[in-house]
Amino acid sequence: xxxxxxxxxxxxxxxxxxxxxxxxxxxxxxxxxxxxxxxxxxxxxxxxxxxxxxxxxxxxxxxxxxxxxxxxxxxxxxxxxxxxxxxxxxxxxxxxxxxxxxxxxxxxxxxxxxxxxxxxxxxxxxxxxxxxxxxxxxxxxxxxxxxxxxxxxxxxxxxxxxxxxxxxxxxxxxxxxxxxxxxxxxxxxxxxxxxxxxxxxxxxxxxxxxxxxxxxxxxxxxxxxxxxxxxxxxxxxxxxxxxxxxxxxxxxxxxxxxxxxxxxxxxxxxxxxxxxxxxxxxxxxxxxxxxxxxxxxxxxxxxxxxxxxxxxxxxxxxxxxxxxxxxxxxxxxxxxxxxxxxxxxxxxxxxxxxxxxxxxxxxxxxxxxxxxxxxxxxxxxxxxxxx
Amino acid sequence: xxxxxxxxxxxxxxxxxxxxxxxxxxxxxxxxxxxxxxxxxxxxxxxxxxxxxxxxxxxxxxxxxxxxxxxxxxxxxxxxxxxxxxxxxxxxxxxxxxxxxxxxxxxxxxxxxxxxxxxxxxxxxxxxxxxxxxxxxxxxxxxxxxxxxxxxxxxxxxxxxxxxxxxxxxxxxxxxxxxxxxxxxxxxxxxxxxxxxxxxxxxxxxxxxxxxxxxxxxxxxxxxxxxxxxxxxxxxxxxxxxxxxxxxxxxxxxxxxxxxxxxxxxxxxxxxxxxxxxxxxxxxxxxxxxxxxxxxxxxxxxxxxxxxxxxxxxxxxxxxxxxxxxxxxxxxxxxxxxxxxxx
Numbered sequence: 001x002x003x004x005x006x007x008x009x010x011x012x013x014x015x016x017x018x019x020x021x022x023x024x025x026x027x028x029x030x031x032x033x034x035x036x037x038x039x040x041x042x043x044x045x046x047x048x049x050x051x052x053x054x055x056x057x058x059x060x061x062x063x064x065x066x067x068x069x070x071x072x073x074x075x076x077x078x079x080x081x082x083x084x085x086x087x088x089x090x091x092x093x094x095x096x097x098x099x100x101x102x103x104x105x106x107x108x109x110x111x112x113x114x115x116x117x118x119x120x121x122x123x124x125x126x127x128x129x130x131x132x133x134x135x136x137x138x139x140x141x142x143x144x145x146x147x148x149x150x151x152x153x154x155x156x157x158x159x160x161x162x163x164x165x166x167x168x169x170x171x172x173x174x175x176x177x178x179x180x181x182x183x184x185x186x187x188x189x190x191x192x193x194x195x196x197x198x199x200x201x202x203x204x205x206x207x208x209x210x211x212x213x214x215x216x217x218x219x220x221x222x223x224x225x226x227x228x229x230x231x232x233x234x235x236x237x238x239x240x241x242x243x244x245x246x247x248x249x250x251x252x253x254x255x256x257x258x259x260x261x262x263x264x265x266x267x268x269x270x271x272x273x274x275x276x277x278x279x280x281x282x283x284x285x286x287x288x289x290x291x292x293x294x295x296x297x298x299x300x301x302x303x304x305x306x307x308x309x310x311x312x313x314x315x316x317x318x319x320x321x322x323x324x325x326x327x328x329x330x331x332x333x334x335x336x337x338x339x340x341x342x343x344x345x346x347x348x349x350x351x352x353x354x355x356x357x358x359x360x361x362x363x364x365x366x367x368x369x370x371x372x373x374x375x376x377x378x379x380x381x382x383x384x385x386x387x
Numbered sequence: 388x389x390x391x392x393x394x395x396x397x398x399x400x401x402x403x404x405x406x407x408x409x410x411x412x413x414x415x416x417x418x419x420x421x422x423x424x425x426x427x428x429x430x431x432x433x434x435x436x437x438x439x440x441x442x443x444x445x446x447x448x449x450x451x452x453x454x455x456x457x458x459x460x461x462x463x464x465x466x467x468x469x470x471x472x473x474x475x476x477x478x479x480x481x482x483x484x485x486x487x488x489x490x491x492x493x494x495x496x497x498x499x500x501x502x503x504x505x506x507x508x509x510x511x512x513x514x515x516x517x518x519x520x521x522x523x524x525x526x527x528x529x530x531x532x533x534x535x536x537x538x539x540x541x542x543x544x545x546x547x548x549x550x551x552x553x554x555x556x557x558x559x560x561x562x563x564x565x566x567x568x569x570x571x572x573x574x575x576x577x578x579x580x581x582x583x584x585x586x587x588x589x590x591x592x593x594x595x596x597x598x599x600x601x602x603x604x605x606x607x608x609x610x611x612x613x614x615x616x617x618x619x620x621x622x623x624x625x626x627x628x629x630x631x632x633x634x635x636x637x638x639x640x641x642x643x644x645x646x647x648x649x650x651x652x653x654x655x656x657x658x659x660x661x662x663x664x665x666x667x668x669x670x671x672x673x674x675x676x677x678x679x680x681x682x683x684x685x686x687x688x689x690x691x692x693x694x695x696x697x698x699x700x701x702x703x704x705x706x707x708x709x710x711x712x713x714x715x716x717x718x719x720x721x722x723x724x725x726x727x728x729x730x
Contacts, residue, residue, distance in 0.1 A: 116610040151506040222497035266644025267552020270633035271675040319554040321537035374676035
């Protein structure tokens with residue numbers, strides 16, 4: 001689960017992580033009011049979308065007066081912000097973060113995430129702040145220092161000191177840096193985060209160490225422990241069809257292709273997408289209907305796939321293990337009768353009761369393209385697209 | 388022969404009286420798996436025969452703790468059907484008894500909990516092997532099914548199968564069985580970012596197993612476990628390996644159903660994995676429909692040229708002559724035959 005920068009910063013503050021003073025605004029008036037409340041002579045107006053690269057796209061601007069805050073906010077709210085992470089269609093800005101300006105002396109990087117190979121969390125620091133860490137890792141990997149966290153011992157003081165020294169921090173900035181790192185790890189642990197990235201981490205001319213930006217992602221598997229996070233969800237940031245699918249407990253991801261697919265199991269769903277590509281199409285979605293593919297699930301799946309106007313054909317691929325193919329077939333027939341389908345549907349059902357399923361599809365009076373196996377399914381998709 | 392489980396394995400089911408536990412215990416018993424005990428705290432001392440929906444073919448004694456089940460019934464393998472919030476604790480309970488093998492089927496365990504479990508098993512119970520979580524389990528066809536896979540698609544034989552997925556594994560197994568190729572053991576290692584047994588661990592076991600002639604390895608996007616295994620295969624494995632990676636068309640930054648199936652920071656792509664595997668001499672299928680066919684061709688080659696074992700000891704070792712990347716390139720729909728290993 002992803003959240004906005006301002007939400008991330010509010011969470012971090014609770015754990016003692018220092019950030020610039022700021023507040024969220026949904027209108028130009030609110031933006032001016034926040035700036036007024038913060039005081040000072042310099043403010044930063046930051047567009048809040050779930051994507052990086054906002055600065056380059058014109059989503060981060062500096063204001064030198066309250067009037068300027070107001071006019072920048074007016075410009076930014078409602079604008080279509082395009083960054084390298086949003087795709088060409090961009091995202092509409094609906095929320096702003098107004099922050100007090102800070103006297104930046106240095107820009108650094110700190111990030112915490114899971115190292116899968118070691119099965120440990122890793123705290124990474126780099127003097128190359130403000131640059132994408134993937135770029136630093138690829139070009140100058142020596143500039144990233146890492147401390148691995150022993151799950152039973154936790155992140156220790158000495159590890160924070162090592163990182164702070166590696167960042168070249170001194171005096172007050174060193175003390176603040178150590179405190180910052182320990183607090184950040186505490187926040188990461190306590191919130192079941194999967195990523196806590198501070199880029200840039202700034203050292204001010206006064207020696208303060210602040211999170212100028214904050215990207216926090218949460219482990220979806222742990223959301224049951226954090227019911228309060230549900231309020232942080234911003235539906236504007238999600239694909240409408242994905243929101244619809246999540247209501248029916250379907251695991252759906254919208255893609256840009258022309259062949260929709262409905263599959264049971266995540267691995268087989270990915271493999272089916274790959275097959276569509278090999279067959280000359282492009283997958284329009286990922287859809288895992290899960291272990292209990294009932295008539296109802298199939299029907300909701302159909303509706304969601306068909307709501308995507310790019311879809312020119314559908315491939316249903318079910319490997320019946322615990323799921324019985326005849327039940328899925330019944331579901332497909334019922335759904336196809338209810339929902340008007342005027343594009344070719346290729347169906348491949350294998351495993352438990354596959355014979356019965358074939359019979360049901362044949363006698364349905366509907367024109368399904370029934371495939372014998374995966375290879376045959378791909379060929380039928382190719383033909384359907386050519387027709 | 389086989390790895391990890393066989394007809395002598397004595398299974399204890401943790402969470403046996405729950406809905407999932409009951410259904411799958413009935414299925415395991417039907418398959419002939421030697422389920423000797425169940426554990427549900429508070430229901431110890433009873434005999435469980437299933438519920439109205441799923442009746443067991445024989446009653447199974449239920450214990451309050453795994454250690455009671457181990458002491459009373461000599462259980463050596465545990466299978467866990469406990470909800471996600473309690474599953475990490477269930478794994479640690481089983482590991483604490485020193486049981487040989489723990490298979491955790493549960494999906495949705497928080498990563499933080501799994502880090503603690505992984506550390507606990509690795510540093511305090513080195514004799515215990517964990518498979519999963521978020522996996523279909525492990526089966527030695529004709530002998531022992533520990534998990535949720537449909538038993539009938541399997542056939543006893545000499546090909547080992549390892550996969551991060553559930554239904555995609557069934558697909559590959561079915562492709563083998565349909566072609567008359569049996570399996571020694573099939574392991575689903577799980578789709579989470581932190582799993583107890585990785586590809587490299589399972590490959591090691593299959594490599595040392597006299598009952599396994601060839602290996603199928605099915606990976607997917609996310610992490611570097613496939614690359615890690617490829618490096619090991621390159622240096623240590625003489626048995627032929629056929630591979631597939633799911634998710635070539637998956638977009639970066641999105642979690643594709645499995646918690647671990649995500650391309651993060653540009654890393655963990657299918658292309659990287661396929662390249663690493665091909666470089667290690669693994670025959671990588673571009674097309675998941677060709678996994679079975681590829682293995683069939685490979686095994687046919689073997690019977691023409693004598694056994695792999697003889698070739699391994701021969702002057703021109705298989706691996707040496709096939710170091711170059713070999714990939715099954717032919718895509719649908721024209722490719723009728725898969726390309727053979729280049730030599």
